[in-house]
Amino acid sequence: MSQMPRPDTAELRAKYPGVFERPASARLAMPAMIVAALAIFVYGLVDLDFSPTKLITGMSQLGWITMMMIPPNPGSSFPLYMQALGETLSIALLGTTLAALLALPVSLLAARNVIPSNLIRFPVRRFLDSIRGVDTLIWALVWINVVGLGPFAGVLAIMVSDFGAFGKLFSEAIEAADRKQVEGIRASGGNALHEIRFGLLPQVLPVIAGQVLYFIESNTRSATIIGIVGAGGIGLQLAEQIRVLEWQKVSFLILMILIAVAAIDFISSKLRFAIIGRRAVV
Amino acid sequence: MATAISILPAQQLATLNDAYRKAVARKRLKATVAAAVFCAALFIAALGADVNLHTFFTYFGNFLSYFDRILTLDSGARVWTDPLEWFWGLKKWLRLLGETLLISYVGTLTGAVFAFALNFFAAQNTAPGPWVRFIIRRLLEFARTVPGIVFALIFVIAFGLGPMAGVLAIAIHTTGALGKLFAEIVENADMKPVEGIRSTGASWLSCMRFAILPQVSAGYASYALLRFEINVREASVMGFVGAGGIGQELVVAIRKFYYSDVSAILVTIIVTVFIIDISTGWLRGRLFGKETRR
Numbered sequence: 180m181s182q183m184p185r186p187d188t189a190e191l192r193a194k195y196p197g198v199f200e201r202p203a204s205a206r207l208a209m210p211a212m213i214v215a216a217l218a219i220f221v222y223g224l225v226d227l228d229f230s231p232t233k234l235i236t237g238m239s240q241l242g243w244i245t246m247m248m249i250p251p252n253p254g255s256s257f258p259l260y261m262q263a264l265g266e267t268l269s270i271a272l273l274g275t276t277l278a279a280l281l282a283l284p285v286s287l288l289a290a291r292n293v294i295p296s297n298l299i300r301f302p303v304r305r306f307l308d309s310i311r312g313v314d315t316l317i318w319a320l321v322w323i324n325v326v327g328l329g330p331f332a333g334v335l336a337i338m339v340s341d342f343g344a345f346g347k348l349f350s351e352a353i354e355a356a357d358r359k360q361v362e363g364i365r366a367s368g369g370n371a372l373h374e375i376r377f378g379l380l381p382q383v384l385p386v387i388a389g390q391v392l393y394f395i396e397s398n399t400r401s402a403t404i405i406g407i408v409g410a411g412g413i414g415l416q417l418a419e420q421i422r423v424l425e426w427q428k429v430s431f432l433i434l435m436i437l438i439a440v441a442a443i444d445f446i447s448s449k450l451r452f453a454i455i456g457r458r459a460v461v
Numbered sequence: 462m463a464t465a466i467s468i469l470p471a472q473q474l475a476t477l478n479d480a481y482r483k484a485v486a487r488k489r490l491k492a493t494v495a496a497a498v499f500c501a502a503l504f505i506a507a508l509g510a511d512v513n514l515h516t517f518f519t520y521f522g523n524f525l526s527y528f529d530r531i532l533t534l535d536s537g538a539r540v541w542t543d544p545l546e547w548f549w550g551l552k553k554w555l556r557l558l559g560e561t562l563l564i565s566y567v568g569t570l571t572g573a574v575f576a577f578a579l580n581f582f583a584a585q586n587t588a589p590g591p592w593v594r595f596i597i598r599r600l601l602e603f604a605r606t607v608p609g610i611v612f613a614l615i616f617v618i619a620f621g622l623g624p625m626a627g628v629l630a631i632a633i634h635t636t637g638a639l640g641k642l643f644a645e646i647v648e649n650a651d652m653k654p655v656e657g658i659r660s661t662g663a664s665w666l667s668c669m670r671f672a673i674l675p676q677v678s679a680g681y682a683s684y685a686l687l688r689f690e691i692n693v694r695e696a697s698v699m700g701f702v703g704a705g706g707i708g709q710e711l712v713v714a715i716r717k718f719y720y721s722d723v724s725a726i727l728v729t730i731i732v733t734v735f736i737i738d739i740s741t742g743w744l745r746g747r748l749f750g751k752e753t754r755r
Contacts, residue, residue, distance in 0.1 A: 216570070223567040227560070227624040227705070237620035244619060269509035276503060312731040316610075316698045320715045325523045330510040335517075404608045408701060408712075411510070418702075421614045429615075433607060440606050 248430035256428065260416060264435055266330050267412035268443075270405075271398040274337025279391045282342050286349030287375065292361075293353060303346075310343030319405040330411025337398055337405070348390050349383070356382040388454050392447045399443045403436050531724040540721055548725050554707065558733055560624060561706035564699065565692035568628045572635025573685045576601075579636070580643035581669050587647055587655075589665060597640075604637030609695055613704040624705025631692050631699070639688055646680040647673060686741045693737050697730050 192199045253260055287293045289303045319336035326332050361378035369377065406414020413432060420428040469477070532540050540547040548554075579597055581587045588594035609630045616626035654672035663671070700708025707730060714722040 219563075220567060220570050223563040226563055227567065227628060229625055229628075233620065233625065237616070237625070240619040241616070244615065265509050266511075269506035272502060272506045273510055273512065308735070309731055312694075312734045313727060314694055314698045316701060317711065317715075317727070320712065321527065322524070324715065324718075325527060326516055326520050331512055331516065334510050334512060400606070400608055404610050407610060407614070417611065418614060421618065424618070433611070437603070437606055 244426055247426035250427070251431035251434050252427040253431045254425075254428060256416075260413065260432060260435060263406075263413040263416045264439055267402045267406070267414070268399065268439070270330050270333040270337060270410075270412055271395055271402040271443075274334045274402070275341055275391060275395045275398050277334070277338045278341035278345050278394075279387070281338070282345035282349055283387070285342075286346045286353060289346060289350035290353035292356070292358065293375065293379070304350075307343045307346040310339065311347065313340070315340040315401050315405060316408055319408050319410040323409055328409045328411075333402060333405045333410035333412060336410060337401060340401075341394060341398065344394070345390070349387055352383045352386040352390070353379060385454055389451050392451050392454075396440075396443050396447045399440055531720045531727075534721050540724060547721055548729075550710075550722070550725070551729075554710065554726060554729050557700075557707040557710055558729060561696045561699075561708075562693065562733070562737075564624050564627045564706055565631060565689060565696040568631030568696070569635055569685060569689045569692050571628070571632040573639055573681075573688070575632070575636040576639035576643050577681065579640050580647060581673070583640060583644040584647035586650070586652055587669065587673060601637045601640040601644075604633050605641060606637075607634075609634035610698065610702060613699055614702050617703050622703045627696060627699035627704030627706060630704060631696060634695075635688055635692060639684060642684045643677070643681055646677045646684075650676045683745050686745050690738055690741050693734060697734075 285303065285307070289300055289307065291300065294300050315336055318339045319332060322332040322335040322339075326335065356379055360382065361374045364374045364378040402412055403414045403417070406412040406416070407418040409415065413436060417429065417432045417436075420432060468474070534540055534543060534546055536543075536546075579601065582589065582593050582597045583601060585594070588597075612630035612633050613626055616629050620626045620629065650673055654676070655668050658668045658672045696706050696708075697711075698708045700706045700710065701712050703709065707726065711723070711726045711730075713719075714726060
């Protein structure tokens with residue numbers, strides 16, 4: 180076996196000082212960050228009342244609950260649960276659609292290539308940001324105060340919180356649109372509204388449709404939880420059954436949610452593919 | 462200068478126009494049918510969700526006046542005229558906000574560690590066997606699809622009221638979400654280093670440690686930070702079900718109509734979320750900046 184040539188370390192050292200002699204700050208940065216992260220973690224555990232005994236008793240309790248959940252059994256409430264699930268899907272569909280309809284005109288105001296002036300765009304953007312900063316559950320509580328308990332409050336909550344998200348996403352889609360079509364419309368004598376209708380919208384509508392479908396999908400999940408504060412749908416049933424410790428019904432409801440979400444996932448991914456495919460053909 | 466535009470003879474033009482109209486008509490028909498189906502679905506949904514336009518228009522004024530009310534102090538003055546009175550409970554709220562941040566931090570870190578441990582088994586190119594991969598994938602999917610607040614509801618019963626239930630709920634949800642994202646990063650990693658390490662006779666563990674990990678760690682950190690951002694929002698509502706944090710205070714204020722408190726707590730939450738968004742964005746920029754410079 181032939182001897183490997185011994186590398187000339189001195190020469191290598193001279194050639195790549197950055198590899199051999201990293202400054203102390205670079206060498207210490209990583210361990211320091213890890214130590215800091217761990218320190219905050221431990222502080223958090225102490226501050227949040229974590230204790231091994233609590234964890235162990237909780238775990239055994241949780242194991243017991245899981246045993247109680249098997250097998251899932253709706254009892255005699257199956258029709259009621261199906262109705263609640265329908266309500267949840269309705270909330271998601273209606274809330275998302277209304278949000279998209281409301282957000283479209285506002286997103287034009289927030290797009291740089293439609294409104295060049297910072298004076299309008301900046302406040303519109305901050306307004307959308309603050310709507311997004313508030314969780315859907317909080318909006319649900321507010322709407323319950325206004326229109327009373329029930330699924331209608333859920334629709335309005337989803338509508339408002341998605342309005343913020345859509346406003347931002349749509350305006351980004353509009354900003355990414357091609358200038359040339361708009362210039363073409365202007366060159367043939369169209370006014371500002373024509374530019375938006377015939378130059379911008381045909382480009383951004385498929386993108387927007389895809390985003391709306393995706394949100395309907397993710398809102399099915401949000402709509403299941405707003406019921407917990409009393410805004411209708413399957414979440415209401417779930418929270419009630421958890422509170423009265425009917426674990427078999429709880430597991431059945433969770434199973435129903437999982438299946439519904441998977442089904443909506445499947446349908447919307449098919450639809451999204453159809454829309455994007457059509458855009459690619461045209 | 463006018464340029465002459467050549468126009469086709471009428472007969473030829475007619476056939477072309479005809480073909481064009483037919484093509485457009487088919488497309489329009491498709492779009493109309495799709496719109497009709499969608500409207501029908503919306504109508505059914507409106508019936509299902511008890512939409513009552515009468516209620517809506519009667520009470521819409523309430524929605525606007527709600528914001529008027531939450532921006533008014535008990536004394537009847539606007540809130541911004543007396544910030545001290547408005548934020549009278551700032552000390553307590555800041556402590557609860559700190560708790561919220563800690564809940565999301567501990568939850569995110571725990572979830573990230575679990576996701577890190579599991580993701581190599583879930584990725585197609587590194588999983589030791591198809592069965593392990595299938596089981597781990599289904600587990601992650603379950604943890605991701607069940608909303609965090611449902612876990613919190615159950616954990617509050619198992620572990621008792623308090624932030625611990627919130628932390629565990631966030632940790633489980635984070636495990637599911639990050640596990641999937643991490644596995645996707647690993648699937649995109651270059652497999653040549655793995656072959657190199659394996660050819661020296663290394664075990665599976667060493668392959669992961671020395672071949673995959675250096676490629677993916679920056680992506681992991683970036684996703685974990687993004688998740689932290691999302692979890693701060695999520696932790697702010699964990700208190701609704703008694704799982705700790707500022708949510709408890711907020712739900713009490715809303716339910717008991719302490720109007721100016723609602724706006725004050727909302728403002729502190731929004732400001733905190735903004736600050737967290739901006740600082741994690743900055744941190745992620747730095748992490749990725751370092752990657753590209755190399």
